[in-house]
Amino acid sequence: MRKEIWMMLFVCIPIQLFAQQKATRTKQPNIIYIYADDMGIGELGCYGQQKIKTPHLDQLAAEGMRFTQHYSGTAVCAPSRCMLLTGKHAGHSYIRGNYELGGFADSTEGGQMPLPEGTFTIGHLMQKAGYYTGAIGKWGLGMSYNTGNPNKQGFNYFYGYLDQKQAHNFYPTHLWENGRWDSLQNNYVFVHTPLQPNEQGPEAYSKFTGKEYSIDKMVEKTKAFIQQHQHEPFFLYLPYTGPHVSLQAPPEAVKAYLGQFDEKPYRGEKGYASTMYPLSTYAAMITYFDAQVGVIMQLLKDLKLDDHTIVLFSSDNGATFNTGGANTDFFNSTAGLRGRKMDLYEGGIRAPFIARWPGKIPAGKVSNQISTQYDMLATFAAITKQKLANTDGINILPTLLGQTQQQQHPYLYFEYPEKGGQIAVRIGRYKGVRSGLKKDKNAAWEIYDLQNDPYEKHDIAVNHQDLVPQLNAIVEKAHMPPHLVEWEFLHPKNL
DSSP states (O other): OHHHHHHHHHHHHHHHHHHHHHHHHHHSOEEEEEEEBSOOGGGSGGGTOSSSOOHHHHHHHHTSEEEEEEEOSSSSHHHHHHHHHHTOOTTTOSOOSOOEEEOSSGGGEEEEOOOOTTOOOHHHHHHHTTOEEEEEEEOOSOOTTSTTOGGGTTOSEEEEESSTTGGGOSSOSEEEETTEEEEOSOOOOOTTOOOOTTOOSHHHHHTTOOSSOHHHHHHHHHHHHHHHTTTSOEEEEEOOOTBSSSOOOOHHHHHTTTTSSOOOOBOSTTSSOOBSOHHHHHHHHHHHHHHHHHHHHHHHHHTTOGGGEEEEEEESSSOOOSOTTOOTTTTTTTTTOSOOTTOOSHHHHEEEEEEEOTTTSOTTEEEOOOEEGGGHHHHHHHHTTOOOOSOSOOOOHHHHTTSOOOOOOSOEEEEEOSTTOEEEEEETTEEEEEOOTTTOTTOOOEEEETTTOTTOOOOOGGGOGGGHHHHHHHHHHHOOOOSSGGGOOSSGGGO
16 A cells, blocks of 8 residues: 555646746747848838848747837947846946957957856846756857857857857857857858959859858757756747848848849948849848748747747847848838937837737837836836846836836936937937037937927927926936947047
C-alpha cells in the first residue's frame, strides 16, 4: 500500500509543478518589440503608403491598435535607442547624439558612445520580472569590451551589429553573438566608395552584394531564440536594420518591383552602396522587412504562442533624408509631414507604432493618444506588475487595453545637438520648435497648431506669444547638462 502511495506522489508532483509553471506563464505574456531603422510613418500601407507593399505589418495593425501620434525619443539612431531602453527623454538621456568611435574598417571597429555602468534598461526590468531577454539587430550603444555591452545592459542574449557604421552594409564580414565575432560568407567592401567612370554594367554593382544578408541571419537567430525559450516568459528586442541605407536587398526581393518605377542607377555619389535600381531596391527593403515580420508571426502561431505574446512595432526616427540613392519624396515616406531624420519637425520624430495582443488589445483600433517610445519602460513595468521610479515616460497600458487613459504627458520634450542644435516641445495640440541654436542662442520659437496644421506649414508664433514663457520654462526644467561638451548647446557656459 505504501508503495502505491509513493508512486501516486511521484506522478502527481510533476503534474502539480507543470500546472504551477503553466499558471505562472499565463500571468506573464511574452513581449516582442520590433524596431525598424529609418522607416518613415508613411512607408506602411496601413499609414497610407501606395507604392510599397507591407501586408504583414498591415495585418498586425488590423489585428491590433495603430497609433497616429506616437514619437521616437529624438531624430537619429543611437540616442533614440538609448531613450527607448532607459525611459528618458532627450533632456535627461545619457546619449543624445551619434557619437562615433573608431572607423568603418573591421580593424578599427569601435562603435558608439557606450551606455555607462549602472544604467537601468528595459532588459533589466524584464529580467527582474523573470523573463529571458534577447536583443537581435543593431545595438549602437557600445561594444562587447566596454560598459555598453548588451549582455551587461539587461540582455541574456545578443546577436547582430554592435557598431552602427558596420550596419551601413547589409552584407558584412561579420556580426556579433554574445561578444563573439561571427564570420559571414561575405567579402569586405567599403560601401561608401562611389563607382568610377570606367565601372559600368551589372558587374560593377555586384561587388556590393554578398552571400549572406544580415537580416536573414537576424531572423534565423530570432526563430532559434523563440523556439529555445518557448516554455518560459521571454522578451525580445528586435532592432532590425531595414530600410536604413545602404540600398541593398536580396535580388529576388528587388525583382518583384522591377519595371514599376522610372529609375536610373545610383553610383554612390552621395555615399553608401551603389545600386542599379535604387527605387526598386528601397521598396524591396521595406517589403522584405515586412516579410520577416510575417515569418515571426507564423512561428508564434505554429508554437501556439500567438495569443500569449504582445507584438509591438515602431521605428527609431523618421524617414531618411535623400542620401545614398534613397528618394523618400518619391514614396511620400513621411505621409506629408515636414522634415526627415535629423529634424525635430514631425517628419523626423513622428513614428509608426502598432501593438497587437489578441484578446487584450482591441483589434482594428486607431489611437490618437500622444505617446512616445520612452513610455515603453513604464508600460512594460505595468504589464509585469513592477513598481518603477525615475522615468520620463508614462504607462500607456490603459490605452492599449482600450480603457480610459488617465495619465497624460504634460509635455513632450525633444532636443538634438546635431544639425545646428534644435529643441522642440509639444504641449497638447501646440508644438514649439527652435533651430540653429549653436549659431544663434536667441533663435525665436516657431509655433504650430498640430490639430489644424499637422504638416507644420503655418508658424503662428506671432499670435501665440503667450505660449513662449511656458515653452521656455519647460526647456529649463527638462534640460540637464550632458556629459559631453559637444552636446551642450543650450547653456555652453555651464560646462
